[in-house]
Structure formats: C-alpha cells, structure tokens
Amino acid sequence: MSALDGALTRFSRQALGQSVDRLIQQYRSGRPPSTPILNSDLDVAAYAGYRMPATYAAARSVFDQVAVVAPGFQPRTQIDIGGGTGADVWAAVDVWSSLADITVLEQSSQAISLGRRLVGSAGSAALRQVSWTRGSIDVDSPPPAADLVTLSYVLGELPERRRADIIRWSARSTAMLVIIEPGTPAGYERVVAARDLLRDLGLRLVAPCPHEDDCPIPRGKDWCHFATRLPRTSVHRRVKDGALGFEDEKFSYIVASPDNWRRAAGRVLRHPRKPKGQVALQICADDGSLGDVTVSRREGSRYRAARDLRWGHEWPPVGGDLEPVGDGTEFG
Numbered sequence: 001m002s003a004l005d006g007a008l009t010r011f012s013r014q015a016l017g018q019s020v021d022r023l024i025q026q027y028r029s030g031r032p033p034s035t036p037i038l039n040s041d042l043d044v045a046a047y048a049g050y051r052m053p054a055t056y057a058a059a060r061s062v063f064d065q066v067a068v069v070a071p072g073f074q075p076r077t078q079i080d081i082g083g084g085t086g087a088d089v090w091a092a093v094d095v096w097s098s099l100a101d102i103t104v105l106e107q108s109s110q111a112i113s114l115g116r117r118l119v120g121s122a123g124s125a126a127l128r129q130v131s132w133t134r135g136s137i138d139v140d141s142p143p144p145a146a147d148l149v150t151l152s153y154v155l156g157e158l159p160e161r162r163r164a165d166i167i168r169w170s171a172r173s174t175a176m177l178v179i180i181e182p183g184t185p186a187g188y189e190r191v192v193a194a195r196d197l198l199r200d201l202g203l204r205l206v207a208p209c210p211h212e213d214d215c216p217i218p219r220g221k222d223w224c225h226f227a228t229r230l231p232r233t234s235v236h237r238r239v240k241d242g243a244l245g246f247e248d249e250k251f252s253y254i255v256a257s258p259d260n261w262r263r264a265a266g267r268v269l270r271h272p273r274k275p276k277g278q279v280a281l282q283i284c285a286d287d288g289s290l291g292d293v294t295v296s297r298r299e300g301s302r303y304r305a306a307r308d309l310r311w312g313h314e315w316p317p318v319g320g321d322l323e324p325v326g327d328g329t330e331f332g
C-alpha cells in the first residue's frame, strides 16, 4: 500500500469527503484563512488525495515550460515555500534530475509529516532526502537561497498586505523564482501583481510572458491562465464523487530570474481551435499585443508544428515543446 493510501484509509470516505468540501469552500472563497487550513491529519490527507495531484500537474506544466526556454537551467538546490505535502518538489525532480538538495518550508506539522512519508518511498534520492522545515514565512529571516525557489498556491493564503514583502524576500537570493496560483480571476490578479513587482525589481520575466510591457489582457474581462488535464487517480476517485476519469486544473503563474534567459516569442493563450485544414491560435506576442494567428495546411512544417501545440506552449516552438503531463503520478 502506498503512503498516500495508508494515510487515506485511516479515515472514512464520508469524513474525507466532508474535509474535501471544506477545502473547496475555503479555496473558492478567495479569502486568506484566519487559521491554517491544513491543521489536522484528516485535512492533510484530504488535501493530498484531492488537491496534490492537481497542484503537482500545474507545477509540472510550469516547470516544463521553464525547461523549454531555459534548457541550460540545471538547479541543484530548491526551496519550496509553503510546500504543503510536497507537490512542487515531486514535479521539480521530475523535470530537473540535477536537483540534489531540497528544502520544504511549511507551517503545518501534519502536512510535513505526510509529505515526509510520501517521499520516503520515492525513487529519487533527492526526494527521499528532502529537508522538511517547520516554520512560518518570515521576511526578517535570511531570504531563501536556492537555485530554484517555488511558491505555489500559497499567495492566496497570505494576507494581501504581506504579499509584496514575501515576494521580494523570495526573489532576493534565487536564480529562478516560480509563483503559481489558481487559474481564477483572483489568482491571476495576485500573479500579475507579483509579475509587475518582479519586473520592477529588475528581474527578467522568463515565462509565460513573451515581454515585459504591462500585461495586455483586459482586466476585469479576462485573465491569463493555463490548464492541464490530469487523470483522476484511484485515490482521487475515492475521495471525490464523480464519474469523470480526468480533471482540468487551471492555473496562473509567473517565473522570473536575475539571469538573461530566452523568452518565448509568443504564448498560446487558449486551447488551439482546429477548423478543417487550419489551426487557430490566440497568441500573446513579444510586441506586447494579443492577437489571433491562423496557420493553414498549406504552410507545411509550420502547420505541423501548430497542430501539435497545446494551450500554454510557446509559438512558434523553438526545438519543440514538451508533452503535457498526464501520467497519473501516484505519490508515495
């Protein structure tokens, strides 16, 4: 039995279902919680069964895009802030086998305890040796010094007045800062605020943005987000009702670096449409514009490249994009 199965079988399906409902309500409310959300073994097990596969998939998609534009980025160290049960460190190790020294900073001892059990049986030595640090984010402490610093699905749990300081602190000593939030209008607002702050600090925006002008997406009408489809694991199906064999996780993100990495010339902003003999793309372009690009079959290799594109990939591809995640990773 996997560590996750072991954690889940301690609780009845009903108790897990109720905990999942509470988590959904809390996350949908968009309000920073007044007390930590993951503060019982039940809630942590429900999170790991219901949310962790999706946050893993989002992080994996983001890291894949970072690897596309920055193939020379080979991090050895990672600090995952508000790492929960460790979704980001699993995703990072799957993309960067160079990682050898990983720390998760997390306030919930129950999340740490399950995260530690999950990596206990991981194939990767870097995962098995993750250092789990219990603590609260403290901008008066030394900033996280690691090649890769990740902050995923955390900003929304922090009071708004603290976010800018925490972003500055997170960015101070890293070669690559990755911030991921839910792909909702509120998640995007937090991401775009982080984006502008990081740009104004002089960092280079690595992804998804093809430029550093103001975000051209009309605020209040649309929001920049991406999606990844993941199969529902057996655990997920047990915790959550529903016949669907998959779910779509929507996320917004920003990646910034002090280094001069290549940027995409354009980014695909929606699922490509495929009318007969054509691929229709909505593109955020490096000249700061948003626009539609139609590629027709007559365009040969350009058409073949467009046909394989997914929402969130760069356009035109340079050396080929990676396939999206979809392997139904089971933790532990």
Ligand SMILES: C[S@@+](CC[C@H](N)C(=O)[O-])C[C@H]1O[C@@H](n2cnc3c(N)ncnc32)[C@H](O)[C@@H]1O
Binding pocket: 036, 037, 038, 051, 052, 055, 056, 081, 082, 083, 084, 085, 086, 087, 088, 105, 106, 107, 108, 111, 135, 136, 137, 151, 152, 153, 154, 157, 158
């Ligand atoms: C929604 S979970 C995301 C967990 C993980 N990053 C993921 O993507 O699955 C947010 C996590 O941030 C942690 N967190 C929130 N505020 C924190 C703080 N001030 N210090 C440390 N951890 C914090 C929570 O305990 C929780 O585990």
